[in-house]
Amino acid sequence: MSQPGVRRPRIFLVEDHAVFRAGVKAELGDAVEVIGEADEAAAAVELINERQPEVVLLDVHLPGGGGLAVLQGVLPLHPDVRFLALSVSDAPEDVIAVIRAGARGYITKTISGDELLQAVYRVGAGDAVFSPRLAGFVLDSFSQGPTPVTGLDPELDQLSPREREVLRLIARGYTYKEVGRDLTISTKTVESHVSSVLRKLQLSTRHELARWATDRRLV
Amino acid sequence: MLGGVCGGISEATGIDVMLVRIGFVLLTVSSGVMMLVYALAWLIVPAQGEASNIFSRALSDRRGIRLVVAMIPAMVVLQVVVSALHVGFVGFIGWPTFVAVGVGVLIWRNAAEAEKVWMRDDLVPLLGAGTRGQARWVLAVRVAVGVAVGLGGVYFLLNGHTTATALRPVGGAVLVLAALVLIFGPWWLSLVRDLMSERQARARAEERAQMAAHVHDSVLQTLALIQRSADDPQHVVRLARAQERELRAWLFEGQPPGSLGGDVAMLAEGVGLLQRQVEADHGITVQVVMVGDCELTAPLRALLDAAREATVNAAKWSGAPQASLYAEVESENVMLFVRDRGQGFDPDLVPDDRQGIAQSIKARVARFGGTVAIRSAPGHGAEVEFSMPRGELVR
Numbered sequence: 001m002s003q004p005g006v007r008r009p010r011i012f013l014v015e016d017h018a019v020f021r022a023g024v025k026a027e028l029g030d031a032v033e034v035i036g037e038a039d040e041a042a043a044a045v046e047l048i049n050e051r052q053p054e055v056v057l058l059d060v061h062l063p064g065g066g067g068l069a070v071l072q073g074v075l076p077l078h079p080d081v082r083f084l085a086l087s088v089s090d091a092p093e094d095v096i097a098v099i100r101a102g103a104r105g106y107i108t109k110t111i112s113g114d115e116l117l118q119a120v121y122r123v124g125a126g127d128a129v130f131s132p133r134l135a136g137f138v139l140d141s142f143s144q145g146p147t148p149v150t151g152l153d154p155e156l157d158q159l160s161p162r163e164r165e166v167l168r169l170i171a172r173g174y175t176y177k178e179v180g181r182d183l184t185i186s187t188k189t190v191e192s193h194v195s196s197v198l199r200k201l202q203l204s205t206r207h208e209l210a211r212w213a214t215d216r217r218l219v
Numbered sequence: 220m221l222g223g224v225c226g227g228i229s230e231a232t233g234i235d236v237m238l239v240r241i242g243f244v245l246l247t248v249s250s251g252v253m254m255l256v257y258a259l260a261w262l263i264v265p266a267q268g269e270a271s272n273i274f275s276r277a278l279s280d281r282r283g284i285r286l287v288v289a290m291i292p293a294m295v296v297l298q299v300v301v302s303a304l305h306v307g308f309v310g311f312i313g314w315p316t317f318v319a320v321g322v323g324v325l326i327w328r329n330a331a332e333a334e335k336v337w338m339r340d341d342l343v344p345l346l347g348a349g350t351r352g353q354a355r356w357v358l359a360v361r362v363a364v365g366v367a368v369g370l371g372g373v374y375f376l377l378n379g380h381t382t383a384t385a386l387r388p389v390g391g392a393v394l395v396l397a398a399l400v401l402i403f404g405p406w407w408l409s410l411v412r413d414l415m416s417e418r419q420a421r422a423r424a425e426e427r428a429q430m431a432a433h434v435h436d437s438v439l440q441t442l443a444l445i446q447r448s449a450d451d452p453q454h455v456v457r458l459a460r461a462q463e464r465e466l467r468a469w470l471f472e473g474q475p476p477g478s479l480g481g482d483v484a485m486l487a488e489g490v491g492l493l494q495r496q497v498e499a500d501h502g503i504t505v506q507v508v509m510v511g512d513c514e515l516t517a518p519l520r521a522l523l524d525a526a527r528e529a530t531v532n533a534a535k536w537s538g539a540p541q542a543s544l545y546a547e548v549e550s551e552n553v554m555l556f557v558r559d560r561g562q563g564f565d566p567d568l569v570p571d572d573r574q575g576i577a578q579s580i581k582a583r584v585a586r587f588g589g590t591v592a593i594r595s596a597p598g599h600g601a602e603v604e605f606s607m608p609r610g611e612l613v614r
Binding site (some may be wrong): 038108110132133135136139140168172173174189 | 504505508509510511541543545547556558560602
């Protein structure tokens with residue numbers, strides 16, 4: 001489903017399974033321009049810094065430091081490169097860690113070709129992409145426990161009721177469009193809610209998030 | 220907060236319920252008549268959500284009326300014995316007590332379920348106040364001493380008269396008693412039998428419903444699968460073997476088919492097991508998202524059994540390659556959603572006798588006080604929404 005009038009985004013694949021790389025390329029087809037690929041962290045950092053793609057599809061589990069090492073090697077130099085994390089195994093702390101390190105979305109590898117393309121476009125446009133899994137993790141980490149005493153900005157440490165509703169529907173398997181229809185808001189509004197949740201996720205000092213980040217030596 | 224009469228009045232007139240209650244209490248204190256009015260209103264005004272009142276239900280409750288009428292001969296015997304013993308005051312309070320007990324029995328049998336709970340939980344402990352917390356043997360000793368003292372009293376009463384003349388009416392009473400037993404005995408027996416068979420029938424119906432749900436989940440599901448994979452002999456054999464194992468485990472080891480083993484203790488663990496089983500047996504991807512976790516209580520086990528059924532339905536009928544299962548643990552309830560993007564169906568057009576939705580999903584969840592809502596339309600997938608209380612129902 002290539003969108004007429006939309007320039008083909010230049011993407012980069014970081015993934016250690018050759019079979020999966022080939023599968024992704026086949027599924028995305030002509031809709032994108034794959035400008036490079038890498039199967040381990042150091043090579044990925046070097047190539048991405050050199051070629052500066054718009055979107056990087058980043059495997060969370062990667063030899064040589066994982067997806068985190070790539071994010072930390074690229075973002076300080078090129079903050080415009082957008083990362084979309086994907087994985088099969090979903091330990092919440094791994095996923096939250098790559099999001100807090102700067103990835104703009106997270107999807108699972110079971111995603112269909114169409115949805116993957118949608119996600120690439122979204123991340124390329126600067127929006128956030130939440131899979132049902134990630135929405136569940138976020139609801140989980142924002143649902144219990146006291147907010148931190150050191151929180152400078154209470155706005156950051158809590159989800160608004162609307163954001164909670166949106167996340168709950170995404171966790172139930174609704175697409176952004178279906179979420180919009182259910183809540184009678186536009187898809188654009190859904191996107192802005194999700195982006196605002198992403199911001200909170202990256203900046204909040206909530207205990208659970210902070211602990212996960214500390215464990216991963218992010219802070 | 221007794222029979223809910225004040226609430227009903229305030230709802231009908233629009234006056235604040237507190238004002239109505241205060242008015243009732245003041246009138247009761249000043250005249251006492253209000254108590255009678257309140258009791259009558261409770262009996263005659265139908266409870267919210269019910270079509271008939273307690274009074275009219277009691278009039279049509281033949282079994283209850285027969286029960287009360289059957290007590291009359293027993294009362295007559297008691298009166299005869301008592302008058303023979305010249306214990307006048309028992310005779311004086313005897314008939315009013317009898318009438319009160321009879322009316323009480325009729326009210327009990329015809330009260331709504333919620334009111335029964337109230338009577339059992341609040342009223343009965345009130346009557347037995349003072350005995351709470353005491354060991355059972357203390358009660359037994361008290362009853363024994365009471366009976367002994369009572370017998371002593373009877374002995375002295377008999378001795379107060381000339382022995383021979385006092386014994387004669389007692390003998391007469393025994394004869395009357397024997398006659399009554401001869402005449403009414405079979406009738407009493409049949410009444411008791413009626414009550415027992417009524418209870419047994421209810422137990423049997425319940426058992427049958429559970430059995431039907433189990434058979435549907437296991438045997439019928441497997442047969443449907445076998446029909447669909449008739450061209451793959453190996454798959455058919457595998458299915459048949461698995462089903463045979465499960466049926467044996469159920470018949471000879473008492474382990475319900477398709478339900479979780481007893482070793483699963485947490486909800487998330489159970490959801491994971493459900494996901495693996497459905498994915499293995501039905502070739503569909505189940506995407507699970509869990510928020511929170513809690514102990515797997517009996518209601519939650521029933522919830523998972525029903526959720527498995529919904530997921531299997533999605534695998535069998537929707538045609539979609541993937542189903543989503545989302546569970547969120549809240550402070551009182553667990554919310555669970557099973558969703559697919561398949562062909563969908565019209566929930567209103569599903570016949571009531573379809574076991575899958577009626578028994579395996581709805582009845583199972585309702586048995587533990589949970590709710591089910593199904594949203595689907597042809598071409599728009601389906602979503603089943605469950606809500607189940609986390610703990611056991613407080614009885």
